[in-house]
Amino acid sequence: MNDAMAFLLWTKGPMLNLALGIFALGVAVRLVEILILGRAKNYAEPRAPEWIGGAKALVSRTLPDPGTFRRAPFDVLIGWLWHIGFILVLLFFVPHVELIRGVLGFAWPALPTPLVDVSTALTILGLIAALVHRLTHPVKRFLSTGEDYLIWAVVFMVVLTGYLSYHRLITPYPLALGMHILSAEIFLILVPLTRLSHLFTAFIARWYTGAHFGRKGVEA
Amino acid sequence: MSTLAIRERTLEQGAPAQGLSLARGLAAWRAELDAPIAAFFSSCVHCGLCAQACPFYVETGDPRYTPIYKLEPLRRLWESEFTLLGRIKSWLRLNQPVTDALLAEWEELLYDSCTMCGRCSMVCPVGNDIAYMIRKMREGMVQSGHAPEGLIAASSRAIRTGSPMGLQWKTLEVQIRHVESSTGLQVPIDREGAEYLVLLSSMEVINFPEYLEAITRIFAHASISWTLSTQCFEATNAGVQIGSKDIARTLVERVVAAAEQLKVSKVISPECGHAYTAIRWEGPNLIGRSYPFKVFHIIEVLDELRASGRLRLEGKETDRLSMHDPCNLARKSGVIEQQRNLIELIAEQFVDFEEHGRYQWCCGAGGGVSSNERAEALRLQAFKRKKAQIEAVAPARMVTMCATCRTQLEEGIETYNLNIPVVGLTELIAEHLVDKEPA
Ligand code: SF4
Ligand code: SF4
Numbered sequence A: 001m002n003d004a005m006a007f008l009l010w011t012k013g014p015m016l017n018l019a020l021g022i023f024a025l026g027v028a029v030r031l032v033e034i035l036i037l038g039r040a041k042n043y044a045e046p047r048a049p050e051w052i053g054g055a056k057a058l059v060s061r062t063l064p065d066p067g068t069f070r071r072a073p074f075d076v077l078i079g080w081l082w083h084i085g086f087i088l089v090l091l092f093f094v095p096h097v098e099l100i101r102g103v104l105g106f107a108w109p110a111l112p113t114p115l116v117d118v119s120t121a122l123t124i125l126g127l128i129a130a131l132v133h134r135l136t137h138p139v140k141r142f143l144s145t146g147e148d149y150l151i152w153a154v155v156f157m158v159v160l161t162g163y164l165s166y167h168r169l170i171t172p173y174p175l176a177l178g179m180h181i182l183s184a185e186i187f188l189i190l191v192p193l194t195r196l197s198h199l200f201t202a203f204i205a206r207w208y209t210g211a212h213f214g215r216k217g218v219e220a
Numbered sequence B: 001m002s003t004l005a006i007r008e009r010t011l012e013q014g015a016p017a018q019g020l021s022l023a024r025g026l027a028a029w030r031a032e033l034d035a036p037i038a039a040f041f042s043s044c045v046h047c048g049l050c051a052q053a054c055p056f057y058v059e060t061g062d063p064r065y066t067p068i069y070k071l072e073p074l075r076r077l078w079e080s081e082f083t084l085l086g087r088i089k090s091w092l093r094l095n096q097p098v099t100d101a102l103l104a105e106w107e108e109l110l111y112d113s114c115t116m117c118g119r120c121s122m123v124c125p126v127g128n129d130i131a132y133m134i135r136k137m138r139e140g141m142v143q144s145g146h147a148p149e150g151l152i153a154a155s156s157r158a159i160r161t162g163s164p165m166g167l168q169w170k171t172l173e174v175q176i177r178h179v180e181s182s183t184g185l186q187v188p189i190d191r192e193g194a195e196y197l198v199l200l201s202s203m204e205v206i207n208f209p210e211y212l213e214a215i216t217r218i219f220a221h222a223s224i225s226w227t228l229s230t231q232c233f234e235a236t237n238a239g240v241q242i243g244s245k246d247i248a249r250t251l252v253e254r255v256v257a258a259a260e261q262l263k264v265s266k267v268i269s270p271e272c273g274h275a276y277t278a279i280r281w282e283g284p285n286l287i288g289r290s291y292p293f294k295v296f297h298i299i300e301v302l303d304e305l306r307a308s309g310r311l312r313l314e315g316k317e318t319d320r321l322s323m324h325d326p327c328n329l330a331r332k333s334g335v336i337e338q339q340r341n342l343i344e345l346i347a348e349q350f351v352d353f354e355e356h357g358r359y360q361w362c363c364g365a366g367g368g369v370s371s372n373e374r375a376e377a378l379r380l381q382a383f384k385r386k387k388a389q390i391e392a393v394a395p396a397r398m399v400t401m402c403a404t405c406r407t408q409l410e411e412g413i414e415t416y417n418l419n420i421p422v423v424g425l426t427e428l429i430a431e432h433l434v435d436k437e438p439a
Helices: A002-012 A014-035 A050-060 A066-071 A073-092 A094-104 A113-136 A138-143 A146-166 A173-193 A195-214 B002-013 B022-032 B035-043 B055-060 B067-082 B084-091 B100-112 B119-123 B130-143 B149-161 B169-183 B202-207 B210-221 B238-242 B245-262 B273-287 B298-307 B337-346 B373-393 B403-415 B425-430
Strands: B196-198 B266-269 B294-297 B317-323 B347-350 B397-400 B422-424
Touching (some): A002 A014, A014 A173, A073 A094, A073 A146, A113 A146, A146 A173, A195 B035, B022 B067, B022 B100, B022 B130, B035 B067, B035 B130, B067 B084, B067 B130, B100 B130, B130 B238, B149 B238, B149 B373, B169 B202, B169 B210, B202 B210, B202 B403, B210 B298, B210 B422, B210 B425, B273 B403, B298 B337, B298 B425, B337 B347, B373 B403, B397 B403, B397 B425
Parallel strands (some): B266 B294
């Protein structure tokens, strides 16, 4: 019990600082690496301002075009299911909201815990389905590298340990909670170091693509 | 471009190419790498959704044809040289190097199985513009000596003779005389101060001479002041297709010089998709300045004439028509409504494909694939996507507005025994002109 407590305290103290430090520094380095490359000046007369197309694409790429949805419904639905579930739990679970309040000094109302609970369970199922799909779909399997499976494992661990500790399925509790926090910290560290970086770079990518097509009068 | 000419000559002699090297290829990539590419590579989550957007994957089922996979060598260079983590990996020798053998292997993926149609760029959930990267990646393929022979030949012909097919003004002149005698109208040549400079594509001149006659009649009908230029009649740009800025710039400069010499205020790109993107969107960046004239695709001009009431038409086509949007015109240039406005004027029964406009499927021949003889079988396989679209709406005739698309549609339709004629929209419009009332 004491060891578990010490472990929990470590995850909440030094390890948290380390993870946040690597995350912040890493994200800053990645942003600089990308943006420093810049873009050549475009002399072609635009049909529409770039920023309109860029801003639209930030949001619009979240929904697939009808053809893509018809050809790959499973990809789209599973992707949505676990992304939405993950974000919902991350931002609206009571202890998470309290944590945010502790850090920022303000927060938003949490969702009822049973709802978050269901959402967590669905996220777990969605992640399992996504893994099975990755292992069986010819294109996904072909593209996937060790990194893709590593990312999957870390995201899965974050959600699973959260679920298990909330339901007191691991004892002692401090060990369970410590594992959850540690998983989240590993997640944070991996954001700048792996394809998890898409959680911020995807918006840069969408912006550029939306702007590029938008100036030509095409909604991307 | 001189190195390409050398390459062509040495290829003919069976000797290895001179000047082109892996080092030059990698240098070209370094010069092309920009913030969008870095953001795209950082964002790809290997979801594979781009595959189902690409006709080459869809019709072959080969995962190697997944759009983002076609960029793997460029991604490796970016990772090992443009990211901190990649630099550390290279230092520890954990990186995957880009070798000449790797590029040789990738040549087919970049040229035979990609038309730069941009369909993948419309569907990637993280927003990657994959076609944008393919275009840039081809620059390094050319510089490293890994471009297909068919495209090298077309490029050097374009540089040497002004036409990728080696077409001479003499040949065009014969056609002009023919148009003049059959229409009784004059085809204006080198007329300084005309409003429009009309460009053509060699493929059009050779395969579809109806086009020149059609615009001659339409422009006379609408009292448009226009001219051809003996200095430059070719609109197409083999440099954009092969991926060589030097060649592309030289070809665009010829157009700009002709337009500036004749002091026109507008330049019209013909029924050709890539010629339009080359001049309209890439051209100013290739020469590093904006133009003193505006650039239009012929379809934009015709729709403008329609909107301003200068196009008086009569009669309708009674058979069932459907339409193929050239990728370069629709998805890559935003000309989508114009051709529909025009066809509505003359068609009793027009039916669109379910996926059209920005989501239309490529015919399989663009991006230089049609000049790359080696890719013929794959090109006709990719056409099956178009075939499925055509069969779904069962038209009596197909209408399009790009000579390359039209040639591919005709060839594909013949290969698969569909028995559906293909017609250019401009000539279809010309057939419905109200005769000028006698003065
Ligand atoms: S669709 Fe986009 S994120 Fe998915 S594999 Fe292709 S490039 Fe990567
Ligand atoms: S640009 Fe078109 S042909 Fe090329 S990879 Fe993308 S979808 Fe396929």
